Amino acid sequence: xxxxxxxxxxxxxxxxxxxxxxxxxxxxxxxxxxxxxxxxxxxxxxxxxxxxxxxxxxxxxxxxxxxxxxxxxxxxxxxxxxxxxxxxxxxxxxxxxxxxxxxxxxxxxxxxxxxxxxxxxxxxxxxxxxxxxxxxxxxxxxxxxxxxxxxxxxxxxxxxxxx
Amino acid sequence: xxxxxxxxxxxxxxxxxxxxxxxxxxxxxxxxxxxxxxxxxxxxxxxxxxxxxxxxxxxxxxxxxxxxxxxxxxxxxxxxxxxxxxxxxxxxxxxxxxxxxxxxxxxxxxxxxxxxxxxxxxxxxxxxxxxxxxxxxxxxxxxxxxxxxxxxxxxxxxxxxxxxxxxxxxxxxxxxxxxxxxxxxxxxxxxxxxxxxxxxxxxxxxxxxxxxxxxxxxxxxxxxxxxxxxxxxxxxxxxxxxxxxxxxxxxxxxxxxxxxxxxxxxxxxxxxxxxxxxxxxxxxxxxxxxxxxxxxxxxxxxxxxxxxxxxxxxxxxxxxxxxxxxxxxxxxxxxxxxxxxxxxxxxxxxxxxxxxxxxxxxxxxxxxxxxxxxxxxxxxxxxxxxxxxxxxxxxxxxxxxxxxxxxxxxxxxxxxxxxxxxxxxxxxxxxxxxxxxxxxxxxxxxxxxxxxxxxxxxxxxxxxxxxxxxxxxxxxxxxxxxxxxxxxxxxxxxxxxxxxxxxxxxxxxxxxxxxxxxxxxxxxxxxxxxxxxxxxxxxxxxxxxxxxxxxxxxxxxxxxxxxxxxxxxxxxxx
Numbered sequence: 001x002x003x004x005x006x007x008x009x010x011x012x013x014x015x016x017x018x019x020x021x022x023x024x025x026x027x028x029x030x031x032x033x034x035x036x037x038x039x040x041x042x043x044x045x046x047x048x049x050x051x052x053x054x055x056x057x058x059x060x061x062x063x064x065x066x067x068x069x070x071x072x073x074x075x076x077x078x079x080x081x082x083x084x085x086x087x088x089x090x091x092x093x094x095x096x097x098x099x100x101x102x103x104x105x106x107x108x109x110x111x112x113x114x115x116x117x118x119x120x121x122x123x124x125x126x127x128x129x130x131x132x133x134x135x136x137x138x139x140x141x142x143x144x145x146x147x148x149x150x151x152x153x154x155x156x157x158x159x160x161x162x163x
Numbered sequence: 164x165x166x167x168x169x170x171x172x173x174x175x176x177x178x179x180x181x182x183x184x185x186x187x188x189x190x191x192x193x194x195x196x197x198x199x200x201x202x203x204x205x206x207x208x209x210x211x212x213x214x215x216x217x218x219x220x221x222x223x224x225x226x227x228x229x230x231x232x233x234x235x236x237x238x239x240x241x242x243x244x245x246x247x248x249x250x251x252x253x254x255x256x257x258x259x260x261x262x263x264x265x266x267x268x269x270x271x272x273x274x275x276x277x278x279x280x281x282x283x284x285x286x287x288x289x290x291x292x293x294x295x296x297x298x299x300x301x302x303x304x305x306x307x308x309x310x311x312x313x314x315x316x317x318x319x320x321x322x323x324x325x326x327x328x329x330x331x332x333x334x335x336x337x338x339x340x341x342x343x344x345x346x347x348x349x350x351x352x353x354x355x356x357x358x359x360x361x362x363x364x365x366x367x368x369x370x371x372x373x374x375x376x377x378x379x380x381x382x383x384x385x386x387x388x389x390x391x392x393x394x395x396x397x398x399x400x401x402x403x404x405x406x407x408x409x410x411x412x413x414x415x416x417x418x419x420x421x422x423x424x425x426x427x428x429x430x431x432x433x434x435x436x437x438x439x440x441x442x443x444x445x446x447x448x449x450x451x452x453x454x455x456x457x458x459x460x461x462x463x464x465x466x467x468x469x470x471x472x473x474x475x476x477x478x479x480x481x482x483x484x485x486x487x488x489x490x491x492x493x494x495x496x497x498x499x500x501x502x503x504x505x506x507x508x509x510x511x512x513x514x515x516x517x518x519x520x521x522x523x524x525x526x527x528x529x530x531x532x533x534x535x536x537x538x539x540x541x542x543x544x545x546x547x548x549x550x551x552x553x554x555x556x557x558x559x560x561x562x563x564x565x566x567x568x569x570x571x572x573x574x575x576x577x578x579x580x581x582x583x584x585x586x587x588x589x590x591x592x593x594x595x596x597x598x599x600x601x602x603x604x605x606x607x608x609x610x611x612x613x614x615x616x617x618x619x620x621x622x623x624x625x626x627x628x629x630x631x632x633x634x635x636x637x638x639x640x641x642x643x644x645x646x647x648x649x650x651x652x653x654x655x656x657x658x659x660x661x662x663x664x665x666x667x668x669x670x671x672x673x674x675x676x677x678x679x680x681x682x683x684x685x686x687x688x689x690x691x692x693x694x695x696x697x698x699x700x701x702x703x704x705x706x707x708x709x710x711x712x713x714x715x716x717x718x719x720x721x722x723x724x725x726x727x728x729x730x731x732x733x734x735x736x737x
Contacts, residue, residue, distance in 0.1 A: 062471035068291040071347040
């Protein structure tokens, strides 16, 4: 099962390497990972998507909690949550392709954020499935480059991950 | 207000923290700190001959005393030499603080002379690590290091100290921080009462219960409570290698220790139990054998201070996160005034256990006749008798380690000092050194083999400098015994590099350092040699005891089997 784990950790040098190191050290999977500061300058938020059965996920959360730099964490997939990923895609856009790309982008509610005579750069947000579907739709036209942020997420409703 | 340089702060902090000994080796990046140590008399520095020995000595001290050991090394090779000892402490959850010199801040990342990213190198084998970024933070960071090392599930903490942080010209205010708080670190202080109640109910209803306890009971200083609880219930108890002595081994309820080379009755009792009460143990592979065949009929209560230890390899039916001490105390108060519900079933259970205990297979060895080579088992039994079972016994790793654990009977905790998790050859001698320095009036015996001893034998020089009177018992079988045993069993006796050709003349070697060495080749020479060795507590004596190289350690669990699948001798199995 795929899980999204969001972690609040000390904004300290080396904290990220402890988290990432733990995954390789204990033979856990990382599918995607993103990390950025939060509104509290002493904290970073790291979101990791991983795959494993219940036993493995239990170990992952326990081992993460054991790291001194990890302040708090939540397995977002345990409850209702919103997950988003941002992707920038460069696609070929020549002749008839230009309309085709534009139409597909509209269908996916993506935006074209940069234009040259032969290339469109498309920005799209959504869950991983939507992004995958968009890439599939674009594949026949010709994908030149893809940059994805990895999944970020937050729980729905009043539940809050904070100190 | 007192202004001190970073180096002086370190020396002062160690004094204020109550550190008596530090083990270390100087070098460029640590020189300011060494100068500060030179100018004070409160903290004694023991100069080892290799940084690995410093970590093992600090580790031995920590295991014997329950307090964190302290190590000081320089950057680069000094720090990397300490890595094996840090990993050893990590695997056995031993409190230790390792202070590492580092190249000056402005040189970090430039591949400067003797630069190593020791924080990176040790990341998977420390409880936590710190890098000093300003001299003024030294007292707080060191306090955090000692607090983290010793609290919760203990472990080693590395503090990386760039040389400019200790410069004598930079002075800052020093205040000893009595307490520190880390917002992300709050080790539990007691277990969940509901869970403990549930566990006690199960314990009282059990028909075939076994206590299985580990190093966590020793670390948690919960041995008295454990003994009380076990005796109130009258249940059998087996411990892990790390838990030896938590319950008196000479008591009837003790089944000895369990696992790969554990006692026949321990492993049989575990396999047939209907309830396993695990406290401060981690169900590691040397205990469980094949987890899918592990204790098929048992419910499992698991008490551990580290939640990640629970259900890591074997699913617990009643998990209790908490320190052994307070959980055991709560269990005792719940057991008080109540009796086990199934006395008859328990009686039958004990009959079964006594049957296993009386089964002499796997326990027998033929003591050597005059003219035959000594058996390693009989050497250990004799040492146990002559030291009244009260010595601190350290070991290295291999057959001698297992024989020491099997044939020396410990009634006290913190006395059997061994590298259980990492299995570090070379551990025993420096560990003994660290213990003897703090326990000068006790017998400290390092039981070793000629393979292991040669990994750390340079410490003879340290013992000479500081007058450390440990006894070294070298069970010399001229080969790497445990490797050879596996080769006998699994590789048709093809002894690939398990022999020790060109052994030194140990007697001459020891004498070169000014110590006494006695060679024991005949059974009748054993007792006189031991008497001579233990006559003077302050004298280092080396016993080079030639033992039968054909001996194997039994019982031995059959790989991939259950706990009861054991080889009992070269020809018998369960």
